[in-house]
Amino acid sequence: xxxxxxEDTIAMVRAGRVELAVTxxxxxxxxxxxxxxxxxxxxxxxxxxxxxxxxxNIYWQAIAQYPFIALQKPSSIRELIDKTIIAxxxxxxxxxxxxxxxxxxKMIAEQLGISIMPSLCKPQLQSQGVLCRPLKSPLISRRVxxxxxxxxxxxxxxxxxxxxxxxxxxxxxxxxx
Numbered sequence: 001x002x003x004x005x006x007e008d009t010i011a012m013v014r015a016g017r018v019e020l021a022v023t024x025x026x027x028x029x030x031x032x033x034x035x036x037x038x039x040x041x042x043x044x045x046x047x048x049x050x051x052x053x054x055x056x057n058i059y060w061q062a063i064a065q066y067p068f069i070a071l072q073k074p075s076s077i078r079e080l081i082d083k084t085i086i087a088x089x090x091x092x093x094x095x096x097x098x099x100x101x102x103x104x105x106k107m108i109a110e111q112l113g114i115s116i117m118p119s120l121c122k123p124q125l126q127s128q129g130v131l132c133r134p135l136k137s138p139l140i141s142r143r144v145x146x147x148x149x150x151x152x153x154x155x156x157x158x159x160x161x162x163x164x165x166x167x168x169x170x171x172x173x174x175x176x177x
Contacts, residue, residue, distance in 0.1 A: 067095035067113035
């Protein structure tokens with residue numbers, strides 16, 4: 001098991017270092033097959049006592065009023081946030097950038113700013129004292145699933161892992177893995 005960033009998981013599958021990865025949808029790839037498991041909606045991560053905590057849902061215009069902590073480029077999460085900002089003619093005041101989501105969580109806990117992250121990060125953020133709220137209009141969502149090389153069968157061990165993942169994922173969209 002390798003605990004690495006999403007971009008590295010794809011590179012590892014392509015290079016044959018691993019047979020499969022559980023990661024965000026890499027988009028159209030001639031050499032890879034993606035089997036979706038579920039969709040992950042992004043959330044707003046806030047420090048304790050932040051004014052936006054009084055909001056049940058948070059909109060981008062409100063986020064733009066506060067210092068923003070972003071993942072550094074070329075993160076796929078950063079790319080998705082940047083595309084949303086450009087497409088919707090929004091602006092953020094990026095106060096800090098970091099390579100790791102855990103670092104951003106600590107910076108938020110220390111009252112240095114706010115951020116937008118996948119909701120999969122919520123338990124880790126909460127353990128750091130960060131509070132989370134739903135992000136609204138425009139919503140950012142990414143599919144999470146299993147990536148493997150196209151036309152190469154999985155080993156017995158890898159297929160057993162896939163079977164365990166499928167047994168625990170009620171929302172799997174493709175039963176042909």
